[in-house]
Amino acid sequence: MRREDYQPRQTPAASPFRKFDVKCLGCNSYQLRVVTQMDEEAGEMTVFLVCNRCRQRETLPIRR
8 A cells, every 4th residue: 555545535625624525426526515495384404515516416414
């Protein structure tokens, strides 16, 4: 193994999630945004991670 393989992973400086290794599984981009949606009638909130590059969207589970 190479020396780089033993080093902890580094996220790019442009990533808004510097403390986490969060990237798009479709295109491996670190350019993600968080989108929230509120359903007033049901009183529920939904949170999405959306990739700015390939527009893949992933729903995050919310626990109460």
